[in-house]
Amino acid sequence: MDSDIEDRSENIRAPEFESRIYECLDNGFKFNQFPHDLEQMYLNYHHKARTKRFIWFGLIGLFFYNLFLIGDKTMLPDIFHEALITRVFVVTPLMIFSIIGMSIKKLSRFVDFLAGNIIFLASASILYFLLITNNPNVSNYHTGLIILIVVGNIVMRIRFRYAVFFTLLILFFFILTVSHIELMNQETVNNSIMVLFTIVCFTLIGNYQIEHENRLMYLNSLLRRIDAIKLEDSNKKLQQMSITDGLTGLINRRHFDVAIKNEWKNCCRSNTWLSLIFIDIDCFKNYNDNYGHQKGDDCLQQVAGQLKATVNRPRDIAARYGGEEFVIILPETDAQGAMTLAGKIGLSIEGLNIPHKFSMVADVVTVSIGVATMQPSGGGNLAQLIGLADTALYEAKNQGRNKTILHPESHRIV
Numbered sequence: 001m002d003s004d005i006e007d008r009s010e011n012i013r014a015p016e017f018e019s020r021i022y023e024c025l026d027n028g029f030k031f032n033q034f035p036h037d038l039e040q041m042y043l044n045y046h047h048k049a050r051t052k053r054f055i056w057f058g059l060i061g062l063f064f065y066n067l068f069l070i071g072d073k074t075m076l077p078d079i080f081h082e083a084l085i086t087r088v089f090v091v092t093p094l095m096i097f098s099i100i101g102m103s104i105k106k107l108s109r110f111v112d113f114l115a116g117n118i119i120f121l122a123s124a125s126i127l128y129f130l131l132i133t134n135n136p137n138v139s140n141y142h143t144g145l146i147i148l149i150v151v152g153n154i155v156m157r158i159r160f161r162y163a164v165f166f167t168l169l170i171l172f173f174f175i176l177t178v179s180h181i182e183l184m185n186q187e188t189v190n191n192s193i194m195v196l197f198t199i200v201c202f203t204l205i206g207n208y209q210i211e212h213e214n215r216l217m218y219l220n221s222l223l224r225r226i227d228a229i230k231l232e233d234s235n236k237k238l239q240q241m242s243i244t245d246g247l248t249g250l251i252n253r254r255h256f257d258v259a260i261k262n263e264w265k266n267c268c269r270s271n272t273w274l275s276l277i278f279i280d281i282d283c284f285k286n287y288n289d290n291y292g293h294q295k296g297d298d299c300l301q302q303v304a305g306q307l308k309a310t311v312n313r314p315r316d317i318a319a320r321y322g323g324e325e326f327v328i329i330l331p332e333t334d335a336q337g338a339m340t341l342a343g344k345i346g347l348s349i350e351g352l353n354i355p356h357k358f359s360m361v362a363d364v365v366t367v368s369i370g371v372a373t374m375q376p377s378g379g380g381n382l383a384q385l386i387g388l389a390d391t392a393l394y395e396a397k398n399q400g401r402n403k404t405i406l407h408p409e410s411h412r413i414v
Contacts, residue, residue, distance in 0.1 A: 248304035
């Protein structure tokens with residue numbers, strides 16, 4: 001069932017889908033039929049099991065159908081030859097074609113019709129035997145129809161509307177048939193019709209209840225799956241909130257500490273470079289004090305958005321380090337690559353043209369950038385890499401801001 005639901009995860013996540021389920025549970029579903037999308041999901045979910053059941057019982061029924069040649073021999077010996085030809089060479093091939101049809105994918109929507117057709121073919125042959133025999137046992141021979149109706153409605157459990165169609169069809173033709181059998185008196189005819197009518201009613205009621213219960217179970221299972229999806233989504237949101245800075249949407253400081261340790265270990269194992277970029281918005285205190293905290297938050301969000309747009313490799317991470325300071329982790333990146341990206345970041349942020357007339361550097365918001373690169377497998381430690389990048393950032397500030405500095409002690413390839 002889960003696979004079926006997962007294939008339609010967009011439908012299931014839609015609020016109106018859940019409301020339709022509750023509507024079906026509260027108001028019922030007429031004639032054992034869901035609204036279209038729910039009905040298709042229900043049929044798809046049950047299709048394999050239902051088809052397998054139809055095929056197996058179809059084959060078993062085919063065996064017993066021909067086994068009743070023994071009954072033909074003893075009860076209707078006058079037409080045994082006709083019965084043999086009808087069962088073996090007419091009805092059996094048609095039933096086999098129906099069974100084969102149920103296994104063909106393109107005919108999957110007709111499996112209930114094909115299953116019902118098997119029951120009707122067998123019933124039609126019995127009615128034919130009733131018409132052509134002159135044996136007094138004809139009064140009892142119609143009991144085979146009772147077996148077929150029970151098999152179709154209760155054992156095979158074809159869908160209710162198909163069960164109604166084929167069962168009433170059998171009853172209709174039975175009434176027409178017995179009315180032409182001279183060996184059955186009117187009392188016997190009336191009794192036979194009443195018995196078969198009663199069997200039809202009770203088996204249809206049973207069929208309806210079985211399918212109705214299955215459909216209710218399916219709706220409740222859908223709701224349980226929806227609840228599980230909601231819980232999963234909620235957990236994902238909570239997890240995302242735990243690693244994300246609420247203002248900028250970047251990775252927060254806590255997750256940065258975890259991520260940088262992991263990347264240090266990865267680069268150590270793969271013997272590759274690890275670069276770190278520290279970014280600080282120039283004169284941000286002046287910006288905040290003069291434009292207000294709301295404008296300051298807007299500025300931080302715009303800078304963060306630019307970092308997201310620029311830092312786009314799968315393993316690269318942009319994080320808010322604290323206040324107006326950001327940091328970027330660049331796995332498998334040497335100093336040249338880190339400096340190239342840092343230069344792009346500086347130009348792109350300046351290119352945002354965020355007015356900053358209180359800056360000591362420019363009329364727009366700019367950033368100072370410090371870069372450090374190490375090869376973890378070549379010695380040193382993570383704290384040293386962070387320290388080098390932080391020192392490079394402060395050197396960029398000391399040199400007048402709006403600059404990008406690579407720490408001279410970085411182990412680099414340039």
